[in-house]
Structure formats: C-alpha cells, structure tokens
Amino acid sequence: MCTSCVIKVLITALALGLTTTIATSIPTPSPLVHMPSARSLRLPNDTYPLGYLLHISTNIHLGDWQFNGSATIDIEIRRSTNEIVLHAKNLSDIEITLRLLDNDRPDDVGELVDDLTHTYDSQGTFLVIHPRENYQAFEAGQRYRLEILYTGIMGTRPNGLYWMPYEDSNTNETTYVAATQAEPTYARLIFPCYDEPAFKSNYTIKLTHSSSLNAVSNMPVAQIQNQGVNDDLIEHSNLTTTTFQTTPPMSTYLVAFVISNFESISETHRGVTQSIYSSPTRKSTGRRALNNTILTVAKLEDYFGVSYSLPKLDHVALKRNQGAAMENWGLITFKEDNVLEQHRKDEYKITKERLIANHEISHQWFGNLVSPEWWTYVWMNEGFATYFGYVVTDLIYPNDHVMDIFLRDEAEFAYSDSSLFPARPMTHYVETEPDIMNVFDVISYKRAACVIKMFHHAFHQKTFVSGIRTYLNKFQYSVVNELDLFDSLQSALLKDDRFQQQTWVHMVREIMLSWTHSESLPVVTVIRNYENDTITFRQHSVHSKNELWWIPLNFATVLTPNFEHTHVEYFMPPMSEHTVSFNELHLELGGRDWLIVNKQQTGFYHVIYDMDNLLAIARQLQRNHSVIHQRNRAALFQDLAPLVSHNEIESMDVFFELLKYLEFEDQVMPWTRASSSINFLFEALYDTTSISLFKQFMRRLIASSFQRLLRLLESGESPLEFLSFEDFLHIACRAEIPECLIYTQKLAHDYIFKNSSLEVDYPDYYFAMHDVILCMGLRHQSYEEFEKLLSVLKTTQPDSMLYDDLIYALRCTQNRQHMLHYLTMLVGDNFTYSIMNEKDFMNYVIYLFKTNAASRPVIWHFIDGNYKMLSRSTHFVQLFNEIAEYVPESQRERFAVLHSKIEEYLQSEKITPKVPLIDKDSSHVGKKMKNKEQFVERFEHQIHKWLLNELPQPDNRDYYAASLSVGNGSDRPGGLLRTASKMLKSAFGANISL
Structure with a gap:
C-alpha cells in the first residue's frame, strides 16, 4: 500500500499535446520507462470513472479566452494496474492530487497517495499517472479521488470549448459567448477525462462566469452563488458560480454548457420544460421551433413507450456550431438559422428546420x-x-x-x-x-x-x-x-x-x-418463367463485390395491388441465384400480368425485371398509372438508370414505353427519378438524326407538368414539390418548351441587366436553381443579346458574383458563332488573357468542353486555328490531352492531323510542356465517347423507329416543327425564336429587348 504525499504536476501545452515540466521537489521521470511505443490508441479498461465534479471558470466577458478548470473524478480500480490513464489535450498548468477512498465510507476522503509521477503520450493524447518505480500501485477494488487543476484556451472553431462574438446593433457593444462541442473526441480539450463513449459516468458541473451572463448545461440549475474578489479559481469581482444538478450516467461526448447573455422562451409539457435560447434580438423568432419540440418529445414518448429521462431540454441557437446541430443530452445546440424563424416563409426550409430538430431530439x-x-x-x-x-x-x-x-x-x-x-x-x-x-x-x-x-x-x-x-x-x-x-x-x-x-x-x-457488415448494396434481378410459374431471383453487389444478403421481399400484382402492407413476405437467402414457385410465394399471376417487388421502395436494394414484366408494367402505367404506388413508379426509373447509362439494358423500346406514361404523371417523384436517364438520352442522341424527334417526344411528355408548376410558381405559392422544379426546368428547356425558354431568359436578363437578385426578389428555392436558370436562360440568344452580355462581362469586376455567374452561364450557349466569339474574347488581343489568366483559361476551356457538347467542334476549330499561340502556355498540352478523351471515332483522322501539327510545332520551337503530349494512338483518345458511341450504335436506330411510330408527322402548322431542323450551327431555330419573342413580349411587356 502506498504512503502519503501530494503530487503536483505542471504541464505546458504545445500545439497538439503536452510536454512535461515537473516541480523541483519531484525528480523528473524517465518518459521511456512507463510509455511503451506500442501503446494502444484505446484507453485500458483497468480503471473506470464513477463520477465527475467539473468546475470551469472564465472571464470571457473581458475578451479573455483562457479558462481555468478543476476536474475531480472518483475512480474505481477494476483490474490491478500500475497506471491510471485518461485523456487530456491542449491543457496546461496541470496540478494533480490523488487520494485513496474508503470503500465502506465512500464520502470519506482518505490519505494522499505518494510516490507518483506522470507521463504524457501525445500520440494517444493520454495523461498517464503512475509510480516513479515500475510496480503495481493500484489494486483491484480500490477507489480513488483524482483532482486535476488546469488551464485551457478557448478557440474559435467549434471544437472543445470555443467562443464567438455577438454584436448589438443598437448599443454597438460586443458580447462574447462560450459554448462546447465535445463529440466525438473533443471533451479532452475541455477537461481531463475518460474520453470514450463506453466510460459513462455522472457529472456535476459548476461554471463561474460574469454576473452579466447566464449559463446552461445538460441539467437544470441547482444553485447560483455570487462570488466576491479572490475566488479560488479566478481573481475578479462580479462573478457568479452556477451549479447544475448531477446528470445520469452519460458519455463524455455529451457533456455541454453555454455561457451567454441569451434569453429564452419556455414551455412545460408532461413535466419536461423545453426552452429556446437565442441572442436577445432574436428571442421572438423561436416560437415555431418551440411548438415543434413540444410536439416531438411527446410523440416520441408515445411512439416508443419510453419517457424522456431528463427534467428539461434546452435548444440553443448559436452563430457557430459544428454541423447543423449537436444532440447534447438536455442541451441541443443549433446553428441559429436552423432553429430561428427567417423573414420570409419558405415551406421547405420550415420542414428542414423541423427535420434537423427532430433528428437531434431522437438522439435523446x-x-x-x-x-x-x-x-x-x-x-x-x-x-x-x-x-x-x-x-x-x-x-x-x-x-x-x-x-x-x-x-x-x-x-x-x-x-x-x-x-x-x-x-x-x-x-x-x-x-x-x-x-x-x-x-x-x-x-x-x-x-x-x-x-x-x-x-x-x-x-x-x-x-x-x-x-x-x-x-x-x-x-x-x-x-x-x-x-x-x-x-x-x-x-x-x-x-x-x-x-x-x-x-x-x-x-x-x-x-x-x-x-x-457489407460494403455495398444489392441489385435483385427478378426473372419470371412464364411456362412453369416460377420466379428466379438473382442478387449481386452494385460494386461487383463478393457479398450476399438476406433480402426481405414483398410483392404487388394485378390481383393484389395493395402497396400499403410493406412487411416481408419472403426472405431471399444469401445465394447468388434462387428459384421459387408462385405457390411458395402465394402469388397468382397470369402471363400478361405485372409483378412489382419491394413495395413503396422500403427495401434498400435495386430491382431489375425481365423485359416482359417491364412491358406489362408499362401497359398498366399507360392505362392507369395510379394503380402502382408513386414510389414504385419512381423506383422503376431509378433502378433502370444505371442499365441505360452503362449500355446494359436489353431493349430501349421497353424503356420508352415506360417513359410514355409520364405525359399523365402529376407527381414529382417519378419525374425526378427519370430525369437522369432523360438527360443521358439528350447527351447520347445529340447530333444524331433522332435528337429532334426525342425533343418533340419530351415536349409532349413534360409540357403539362411544367406548365402546371410554372403557374403555381408565378402565383407566389411554394409547395414542397418545387424542391424538384430544377429537374423540370432542365428537361423542359432542353426540350425547347417555349414557356421554359421565356421564363429562364426573363429571370437571367433581369439578373444581369437589371441587377435583380434571384435569392432576394424571388422565393428561397431559387437559390438551388440559380445555376440552371442562368445556363438555360442564356442558352439561346440573338446576336444583339449576346453582344450585350459580353459587354457586361467586360465591365464587371472579376471578383464579383455576377462575373462568376456570367463566366459560368455564357458557356451554355448553343450557337457556334457565339461560342467562337466568346473564346476569342476570353484570350484577348494577341492572347493577352485580359479576362482571365492563362491557367484559368485553360482549365475553363476543359470545363466548357466537358459540359457543353455544342462547344466541342468550336473548340477543336479554335485550337486548330490558334495552336501556335496557345502553345506558349505551359498548360496547353494538359488541356489538349484532357479533351482528347472526347474525340469521337468519326473524327480520329482529323484529330491525328491536328496532333501531328502540334507535335511538330512543339519540337521545332523547342517547347517543353509540363506534361507529355498524349500519343495520338493512346487508348485514352476518345475514351469518354465510347459508351455514348456504343449506345448510339446499338440503340439509335431502334429509338428512331420507335419515335417515328409514336409521334405524329410534323406539318407547317405545328409551332414545334421549326425545332426539327438545326441550322447554322445553332440549336435554336428561327421559328421558335420568333414565337418565343412574341410570347415573351406579351407576357412581360413590349419593352423587352430581344
């Protein structure tokens, strides 16, 4: 048994750890004796914290970021050991006192323990207390009281204990607020502790702070004491010490407190008081959030049949927080805009605020x-x-x-x-x-x-x-x-x-x-045998990993189209292929009947059907799509998208039969799931004989839904379905719906020429659509309009948002003459790069080339005519190498000629580029075009034939007819331009310049 003494250890913090300075009365220990290099990064289980008394003192109101702390921890020795190990990080001036406790009388503090020193392990951020000589100092069953005095520094990042300023616009005064973020491993920045989730303990927290501020923590306040001069931990008058009730056992990552001048609104329901804390100027904006939290706690109690276990739950709105919110027990912290009401009503934002809050409340x-x-x-x-x-x-x-x-x-x-x-x-x-x-x-x-x-x-x-x-x-x-x-x-x-x-x-x-324990998710292939009434289920990983699952399956059919019962009807065992009869599945199916697996897409897997079953589903959708749940209608397109884009689908006829019903689809979700495949088809069919027919087909499908949403939008409503309006906007404009072209051009022109702000002058969801609106709005411009846009660009400050937006949006033009003019302007006279520097220009051309197929022939022409000037740039070859991946097979000979000219010029001028010029026969040449070319080779004739059979033959009376011809390098026909111009002038006034 150890004899008595006091150990006082002074430790000075370095950037990411501590170095040791020992009081002169204690010999300096050898750090090598007790700190083996192979120490685990996990705490040993030899000792366990029974309870903490944590006292933090701060003068944050004076702009002093140092805090003083006292952590008193009662510890039980669970396995005999020669050390007590806990976490500490970036803490300094540490003084340690260890006393033996009487197991029979735990409240009696026993003798001081001597013959101890410490070592710090910076790799594991461990503070290790151990005897100076290596022997087993702590016996199993013993209990100790460990007191550690220390100081720390608050940071500005939300890690550990941090601070943030609040400006009062009325008084021009600054108030400083302190808050904590302990998850996942930041509690050790606040106090020495067993900073792992398994080491649950009770916490009694005391905070000493300015009397002008208040404090909240995990538990309700137990006592408030005013402090005089020369308090134990800090020497300033007008201080208050707030002591909180002891917590139930909890993990260190949930320890939390906030010191501030915040004010609150509160309500008590079922014995639980909930409060919204915020800066005084925003106190009134928390009512909606408070109403939601009251409802949510009660609903979760009823749903799980388990009561919320603390007497209060505070919700604190902070200027700075890690993530959207943090679920500290009894004290949830939020970024203030995620909990406080905004000036404008935005239904989606209100819903997201509720979801954020209810996520954190569920964590309780x-x-x-x-x-x-x-x-x-x-x-x-x-x-x-x-x-x-x-x-x-x-x-x-x-x-x-x-x-x-x-x-x-x-x-x-x-x-x-x-x-x-x-x-x-x-x-x-x-x-x-x-x-x-x-x-x-x-x-x-x-x-x-x-x-x-x-x-x-x-x-x-x-x-x-x-x-x-x-x-x-x-x-x-x-x-x-x-x-x-x-x-x-x-x-x-x-x-x-x-x-x-x-x-x-x-x-x-x-x-x-x-x-x-799987790294991926499964694809379930459903293959019906129409002769012997069996189904073969196959499963494989989307990442081609060797993984198999127990997969819960359920079914909807023509005779049992009940999509509400989503429980498992059959578990597919972890086998790559498994065949089962209709009788075993309790299914009745005729040969032309449809089968849907994974009702409402509640199962987390993709489903792929055989083509006959898909065709049966398509027939049902065309007859009455509401029979199949909208989530399954959406899942059909989501699950088929990888097959379409990877050129693995058996028949595009069946896929187009599925698309066909969208003309009558009034729900947003199926459209959004179909959008990725639709946009792939726009890209794949670009510059083929089918593109005009496809646009005509898409106009027929989307016109009604787009116009309905547009009417709602212009009426000032903002239902949640507008979350996906971006998808409709993108498809409708690519299909050249006149209303879409008019709508986006109006918004884009107002933004560029009239300095309107999409985010201020229009509802909040425009923020998400900003880029799409500008891109689609500048997609088709007259010569005069495009010249005006270039003039604005030339006179706009390069560091402004408008400048960035113009650079982004102008690259969307579909007119080849405009694109060539734009490129010439960007490089400047004699390639002076006056608009953007040489490196930025090269990177931008790569981006332009990849994102706008209409630009590609123009860029090749531009390079062919200017490669000698472009070769002055050390970044030119990198540009050339990257866009070489997009060379179509039909242009390989022209590419080879241009490649040879560039190669000869580099050699003759003794120019050494940063990267070697790609070999003209490299496998990377045309690599990014192969999938599209294979798709076109395999399916374009089939698609063209299907579209010809589906669409009425155009005539001169159809105002869409003009879009079936592409002239002069532009994807915008004159007939459509004139029609759109008339409609735009009629809708927005004759003073609109077109």
Whole structure:
C-alpha cells in the first residue's frame, strides 16, 4: 500500500499535446520507462470513472479566452494496474492530487497517495499517472479521488470549448459567448477525462462566469452563488458560480454548457420544460421551433413507450456550431438559422428546420439514453436519429409528405455508387481521431437510415418498435453493440404470431449482420418463367463485390395491388441465384400480368425485371398509372438508370414505353427519378438524326407538368414539390418548351441587366436553381443579346458574383458563332488573357468542353486555328490531352492531323510542356465517347423507329416543327425564336429587348 504525499504536476501545452515540466521537489521521470511505443490508441479498461465534479471558470466577458478548470473524478480500480490513464489535450498548468477512498465510507476522503509521477503520450493524447518505480500501485477494488487543476484556451472553431462574438446593433457593444462541442473526441480539450463513449459516468458541473451572463448545461440549475474578489479559481469581482444538478450516467461526448447573455422562451409539457435560447434580438423568432419540440418529445414518448429521462431540454441557437446541430443530452445546440424563424416563409426550409430538430431530439433516446460502446457503432446513433427524425415528423405533419423528402435527401445519396463515398460497412472499426471523425459520413447517417427503414417495415412496424422499446428499457444509461440491438428485435419477433411459421424468425443476427457488415448494396434481378410459374431471383453487389444478403421481399400484382402492407413476405437467402414457385410465394399471376417487388421502395436494394414484366408494367402505367404506388413508379426509373447509362439494358423500346406514361404523371417523384436517364438520352442522341424527334417526344411528355408548376410558381405559392422544379426546368428547356425558354431568359436578363437578385426578389428555392436558370436562360440568344452580355462581362469586376455567374452561364450557349466569339474574347488581343489568366483559361476551356457538347467542334476549330499561340502556355498540352478523351471515332483522322501539327510545332520551337503530349494512338483518345458511341450504335436506330411510330408527322402548322431542323450551327431555330419573342413580349411587356 502506498504512503502519503501530494503530487503536483505542471504541464505546458504545445500545439497538439503536452510536454512535461515537473516541480523541483519531484525528480523528473524517465518518459521511456512507463510509455511503451506500442501503446494502444484505446484507453485500458483497468480503471473506470464513477463520477465527475467539473468546475470551469472564465472571464470571457473581458475578451479573455483562457479558462481555468478543476476536474475531480472518483475512480474505481477494476483490474490491478500500475497506471491510471485518461485523456487530456491542449491543457496546461496541470496540478494533480490523488487520494485513496474508503470503500465502506465512500464520502470519506482518505490519505494522499505518494510516490507518483506522470507521463504524457501525445500520440494517444493520454495523461498517464503512475509510480516513479515500475510496480503495481493500484489494486483491484480500490477507489480513488483524482483532482486535476488546469488551464485551457478557448478557440474559435467549434471544437472543445470555443467562443464567438455577438454584436448589438443598437448599443454597438460586443458580447462574447462560450459554448462546447465535445463529440466525438473533443471533451479532452475541455477537461481531463475518460474520453470514450463506453466510460459513462455522472457529472456535476459548476461554471463561474460574469454576473452579466447566464449559463446552461445538460441539467437544470441547482444553485447560483455570487462570488466576491479572490475566488479560488479566478481573481475578479462580479462573478457568479452556477451549479447544475448531477446528470445520469452519460458519455463524455455529451457533456455541454453555454455561457451567454441569451434569453429564452419556455414551455412545460408532461413535466419536461423545453426552452429556446437565442441572442436577445432574436428571442421572438423561436416560437415555431418551440411548438415543434413540444410536439416531438411527446410523440416520441408515445411512439416508443419510453419517457424522456431528463427534467428539461434546452435548444440553443448559436452563430457557430459544428454541423447543423449537436444532440447534447438536455442541451441541443443549433446553428441559429436552423432553429430561428427567417423573414420570409419558405415551406421547405420550415420542414428542414423541423427535420434537423427532430433528428437531434431522437438522439435523446438513440445515443444519449443508450450509447454505443465504441465509434464502430456510430450508425446506431446517427442512422436511428436520421430515420426516426423523419418518422416522427411525418406523424406530426402528415401533409408535408416528409417520407418522400427522405427518399430524395437521404436515400438518393445512400443509393449512390459515387466514388466520393468510400466503400465501407456500416459497422466499421476505427481508432485514430481523424478516422473517428470520418466515420460520421453518408454511410452512418443515410445508408444506416435506409437499412433501419427496411427492417422497420419488413418486421412489421409495431413489432419492430416493440423490439426498440425493449432495447431502450434494457440498456438505458448504458452502452451497447449491434448484437444487443439485434437480440432485442429477435425477442419481439418471437412474440409475434404472424412470424411463428417463418424459418428465418430465429436468425435475426445473421440477417442483420449481412447488412451491417457489407460494403455495398444489392441489385435483385427478378426473372419470371412464364411456362412453369416460377420466379428466379438473382442478387449481386452494385460494386461487383463478393457479398450476399438476406433480402426481405414483398410483392404487388394485378390481383393484389395493395402497396400499403410493406412487411416481408419472403426472405431471399444469401445465394447468388434462387428459384421459387408462385405457390411458395402465394402469388397468382397470369402471363400478361405485372409483378412489382419491394413495395413503396422500403427495401434498400435495386430491382431489375425481365423485359416482359417491364412491358406489362408499362401497359398498366399507360392505362392507369395510379394503380402502382408513386414510389414504385419512381423506383422503376431509378433502378433502370444505371442499365441505360452503362449500355446494359436489353431493349430501349421497353424503356420508352415506360417513359410514355409520364405525359399523365402529376407527381414529382417519378419525374425526378427519370430525369437522369432523360438527360443521358439528350447527351447520347445529340447530333444524331433522332435528337429532334426525342425533343418533340419530351415536349409532349413534360409540357403539362411544367406548365402546371410554372403557374403555381408565378402565383407566389411554394409547395414542397418545387424542391424538384430544377429537374423540370432542365428537361423542359432542353426540350425547347417555349414557356421554359421565356421564363429562364426573363429571370437571367433581369439578373444581369437589371441587377435583380434571384435569392432576394424571388422565393428561397431559387437559390438551388440559380445555376440552371442562368445556363438555360442564356442558352439561346440573338446576336444583339449576346453582344450585350459580353459587354457586361467586360465591365464587371472579376471578383464579383455576377462575373462568376456570367463566366459560368455564357458557356451554355448553343450557337457556334457565339461560342467562337466568346473564346476569342476570353484570350484577348494577341492572347493577352485580359479576362482571365492563362491557367484559368485553360482549365475553363476543359470545363466548357466537358459540359457543353455544342462547344466541342468550336473548340477543336479554335485550337486548330490558334495552336501556335496557345502553345506558349505551359498548360496547353494538359488541356489538349484532357479533351482528347472526347474525340469521337468519326473524327480520329482529323484529330491525328491536328496532333501531328502540334507535335511538330512543339519540337521545332523547342517547347517543353509540363506534361507529355498524349500519343495520338493512346487508348485514352476518345475514351469518354465510347459508351455514348456504343449506345448510339446499338440503340439509335431502334429509338428512331420507335419515335417515328409514336409521334405524329410534323406539318407547317405545328409551332414545334421549326425545332426539327438545326441550322447554322445553332440549336435554336428561327421559328421558335420568333414565337418565343412574341410570347415573351406579351407576357412581360413590349419593352423587352430581344
């Protein structure tokens, strides 16, 4: 047993850690003895915190960013050890006192412990307390009280304890506000602690601050004391110490407090007081948010049958916050614009505010009441909060249709196979601080939400919620891993009589693990055998990985078109191919009947059908599309899009039969899911004999829906369906709907020539459409209009937003003469690059080339005529190499001639470019055109034939007829221009210049 003494350790913080300075009365320890280089980045489990008393003192009201702290931690030794290890980062002037506690009388503070020193491990940010000699100093079962005095510095970034200024426009005074952000590993910046989620403990928090400010923390205030001069921790008068009630056991990442001059509005419901805190000038703008939080907490309590466990829940609006909001237990912090009302009413923004708040409120159960034992299971926090944030919002505001927004704002990203989202499973082990931060990603939030949604429906919603209720009650105030969750769901399923005959009901762990440990998502191919009444299901990964899943399937048919029952009807086992009879699936299907799998797209997988079944679905859509749920109508296009764009679809006739029904589609979602394939077809068919027919076909399909939305827009309404108006705008203008051309040109001209602001003068959703409006608005211009636009560009400040917008939008022109004039102006007289510098010009031409197919022949012509001048730039060869990837096969000979001229000129002038000139026979030449060329070779004749059979033959009376001819290098016909001009002048006044 150790003898008595006091250890006082002074540690000075460096940039990312601490170095050691020991008091002169204590010999300096050897850092090598007790700090092995192979120390784990995880805390050892030898010691455990039983409770914290945290006291932070600050003079932030004086603009002093230093804070003083005292962390007193009662510790239990769970396994005999020679060290006590906890986290600390960027803290200095540390003094440590350790006392032995009497296990029989825990309130009695025992003797001081001597013979101790410390070491700091900067790699793990560990503060290690250990004896000077290497022996087992701490015996299992002992308890200690560790007191650490220290100082820290507040930063401006929302990590740890940070500050932000608030200016009062009435008094011209500045008030400083301090707030915390502890998730995921920033609590160690605030106080020495066991900064891992599994180390749950009780916290009693005291804050000393100016009496002119107030403080809030996780729990309600227990006591407020005014301090005189020479307080223990800080020497200034007019200070107040606010002490808060002790928290229930919680993880360090949820510790939170705010010191401010904020004011609040409050309401108490069911014994829980909720408040919205904000700067005094914005106090009145929190009422809508408060009303929502009251409804949401009550609804979640009822839905899960588990009461909110704290006496209060504060919502603080901050100027600066990490992310949109942070779910600290009892004290949620928000970026202020996500919780406070704005000047204008925007239905989508109101809905998003509710979703953000309800996500954080859901965390009070998922993550706060029950926490993950390690960051491996971040998805158990974020996935549940994301999904049930939508569910509770849908329950409270059913007319907002937020589950459709879920598909657009969450599921669409989760389904994406973009390389921007690195492949990893939901359950993913991490250790380092950067890796822990990176696991808060699209997989933990969006993919996990989709998987949770799938099983919420597959296991019957009430049964699933019953399992969640068991999970929350059993593990409240503790930590879990995924198996704890799965076992709770298993117990609920075993009690549900509907599943007793199912063989899979005892395999919940296996089923769920196939999803949480896979890196991708499946594609389910459904192949009907029309002779023997069987269906073959095949599954494969979208990333071609060797992964297999237990996949919950359900079915809708002509005879049973019930899309509301979304529970699992059959689990496809983890086999690459599986055949089952109609009888086993309890299906009645005739040869021409349609079959839909994955009702309402509740399952998180793609579905691909055989062509005959797709044709049967298309026939039903054309007869009465409302029989099939709109989410499944949308899913058809979403699931077929990769096949179309990758040239893997069997027949484009069937795809066009599906498109055909869109003429009568009045819901936005199917259109938005079809838009990617429609835009691919615009690109693939560009410059083919079918493009004019395709435009005519698209005009027929979209005209009614576009005009309906446009009428709503111009009436001043802003329903949530306008979220996807950008997709309609893009398609309608590419199809040359006159109203679209008029509408976008009017807005673009007002913005450029009349200095109107789309975001100020029009509703908020224009912000998202800004680029599309300008691009489409300048797509077709007369010679005079284009000259005026270039004049504006020449006289606009290069660092202005208008300048950037003009540069962006002018590249959308479809007129080849305009494009050549534009390029000539950008390089300037004698290639002086007066508009933009040489490097920016080269990069911009690459961007222009890639995004506007009409520009490509012009750019090749421009290079052919100016390659000698362009070769002066060290960046020219890089430009040439990149656009070489877009050379069509039909132009390979011309490319080779130009390549030879450039190569000879570089050699004759002894010009050495930064990168070697691409070889003219390189496999990269034309690489980006191959997919389009293969698609055109395979399908263009089929598409042309289908369109000719579908469309009426044009005649001179059809005002669309002019768009069937392309002349003079322009994609805008004169007839259409004249028609649009007349309509525009009629709609907006005769003074419009065309």
